[in-house]
Amino acid sequence: MTLLERALSEEHHDVLDRAETFATESVAPRAEEIERSREFPRDVVEAAGDAGLLGILVPEEYGGLGGDFLSYCLAIERIAEESGAVAETIQGHTFAMLPVLNFGTDAQRERLLPDMVAGDAVGSMLLTEPGAGSSPTELGTVAEATDTGYRISGEKSFGTNAGVADVHLVVARKRPQPEDSHGVSVFLVPSPDEVDGFSFERGEYLGMHGHVTGDSTFDDVAVDADALLGAVGQGFRIAMGTIDMARTGLGAIGCGIGRAAFDEAVAYAGDRRQGGKAVGEYQAVQVLVAEMDSRLESARGLVYDSAVRIADGEGDTRVSSRAKFTASEAAEFCARNAMQVYGGKGYRTDYPLERYYRDARILAIIGGTTEIQKTTVASAALGL
Structure with missing residues (x-):
């Protein structure tokens, strides 16, 4: 028995069993097809939700397992044995959920988390930009305040699940900028099909073929005031937390x-x-x-x-x-x-x-x- 195995609790073994079943029954039979078709494996994501694996780190009140990060790593490692693309898709989704859990209002958490845990809604974090990389201090995407919310303009590169996600966490610089805030903020933006001005061009890459990422463009995209995640200026903390x-x-x-x-x-x-x-x-x-x-x-x-x-x-x-x-x-x-x-x-x-x-x-x-x-x-x- 390894040191790691000695440290595992019943809860950890439960997650491992779930991951083993999911990897064997849902991922392995589809891995090569996902590779060849390069299609986003939404059915596999939904199966991960059914298995409880999308909500490992989410409290039970939102439909999650309320597990710890060790459980998450055990599961994602096993999934990656069958498909790196599926594992990275789930990873990107998970790290779009956590900011909602950690910084969202009660209304945002109740509206978004149950569907994200179930796999009915997919998440994506959009931070990186063509001219700024992932440095929040150099981001050029802006969110202009309006009477009813914000209008977002700018470009984002990469971002796991971009374009196919139902919830995009867009890191942008609010204008006008409050005097006591020099940072960036995060805004919740729906899929390109649900909002005008949001376009996405998928990139073709060497590997991870079922994993969707590419270039996102926001051209005066209107969102409501409740699209702000956390407080103004918390974007760096949210993105890097x-x-x-x-x-x-x-x-x-x-x-x-x-x-x-x-x-x-x-x-x-x-x-x-x-x-x-x-x-x-x-x-x-x-x-x-x-x-x-x-x-x-x-x-x-x-x-x-x-x-x-x-x-x-x-x-x-x-x-x-x-x-x-x-x-x-x-x-x-x-x-x-x-x-x-x-x-x-x-x-x-x-x-x-x-x-x-x-x-x-x-x-x-x-x-x-x-x-x-x-x-x-x-x-x-x-x-x-």
Whole structure:
């Protein structure tokens, strides 16, 4: 029994059982179809809601499980073993729900959370911009105050579930800006089908094909006064308030993808025979397997160290950053070297390894690049 397994409660095992059933029955049979069609897997999201997995971190009063962050990471890792795209879709949805839970009014929570927990409404956080990246101090999107609410204008890049979401959390600079507020704010915007002036162009990417993201344009989009989430000027706090959780969650996704690749490599090394023996009996293959195993388990240790700290209310940016970049690198390492074990077959599209490799690659970029994570860790270690 591992140290992690010894720490799991009945509630954690319940979530793991839910995730196992969902991953096996709802995700695995659809993973390759989602990959080929690139369609947003709304039916799978709804199935996740039925399984209770969208509301792991949401209190029971809104239909959630009221679980902790360790439960969330256990579930998202297992889902990622079957499909990185589905896992990232759920991750983006989850981290659009949490700001509503943490900063929304009672009316906003009661209106939005039950449907989001059930999978009947999908969420998306829109922070990044073409000319500003994810720096809230440089954002150009503005929300002009009107007699009845706000009019939003600007452009956003990326954003998981953008365009297909029913609830978009748009980070923008309110005008006129109150004298005591120099920051940005967050506004709730419905889908492009429900509001004039909101257009979306989906991007095509190397991996995560069922995961929808792209460019969102807001051209004088009108929203009511109650579209403001939290207080004016709280946008940075809202957008960055779950950063340690998001990075750790991405690390868990990396562990899931890495585990899937590793398991494929081990199974193939035992079955494939060359020169009268299984290829796993050759030392060159054994070295690859040993390195994959060690890097993957090291990454899991860091990810779940961060997850437990967050669950205990002791989240730490240094800890989440090292978990994120280590797991991202482990996922890519495992996917790449599993392809080496397979040889030429690993490069074929009718085997899953090339999908794992393409899906793993984005983890070193989203949620803060690996270089940013390493700088964060080094700065904390050096006291800079």
